[in-house]
Amino acid sequence: MNEKIDRSAFRNLSYGLYIVTSRDGSRMNGQVVNTVIQVTSSPPRIAVIINKDNFTHELIVKSKVFSASVLKESAPMTFFGPFGFKSGRDFDKLSNVSFKEGVTGCPLITEHALSVLEAEVVNEIDLGTHTVFIGGVVSSEVLEEGNPLTYQYYHQVLKGKSPPRAPTYEAKK
């Protein structure tokens, strides 16, 4: 353990909260992600960071497409919780959720979401435990106006936790 590193300092970094989906043939899945960011304006590209152990990671690697739905602040944890703490290998996370099929074939989750974006992977960066997928945006749409759910709100107001596979996970001491 590096004594010069205070993990508390990382908690001041700001994020939103998103459901990222992918699809390979008939197999679809989605998961909660805090790291969806725009990385270039021209052309418009976004990045997502996904744990290699996750089913969604497997689907993106195979299909090279993904979508991101921006959760709204009022999204209940009963809705998005299963996307963060359960694996799509064990059950169909999309069975009771409203979505439409995007131009990439990805399921675009429209429930409790302010906007949806779809992208085609142009670059994959191996970070050991995680992969950064850089995607060229092929469609994006605003579903409704409102405040996005932030990671800070999730932790401070909803008292949510970071699952072990999140980039921001802090092991209990």
Next chain:
Amino acid sequence: MNEKIDRSAFRNLSYGLYIVTSRDGSRMNGQVVNTVIQVTSSPPRIAVIINKDNFTHELIVKSKVFSASVLKESAPMTFFGPFGFKSGRDFDKLSNVSFKEGVTGCPLITEHALSVLEAEVVNEIDLGTHTVFIGGVVSSEVLEEGNPLTYQYYHQVLKGKSPPRAPTYEAKK
């Protein structure tokens, strides 16, 4: 122009606001960045995205080190504005700002900041106009408790703009 892309959808993505610095020998600089994120927990790594035209980009490419200070919500635009809208090639941005030297040699800006992190670059990803620098964190420190300045607060409350070199820049129509 792709008609399927509504740029408004990108505005729902959440970010913080940071000053990223670097140093190459006696040359130092810093700039405002909205994209500082933690990308892995073990080892702790962060990513920053910098426009290739920026002076700070040149310094990071040469020295392979950078720091990030998390601005607090009360940070005045008169303080951080010059870090976003002026080039360090034209004047010394750090001349009137409180900072200390980090273990990497980078200036760690401690004024109006909640925490500071320093990193050594382990990966650079070329995105055309911008570069993603992935850095292994070598030191991090909490300076004070409080709310971080978010990109949403900057736009909605402070009525700030995105400069042309930002990843989130939207050209006027």
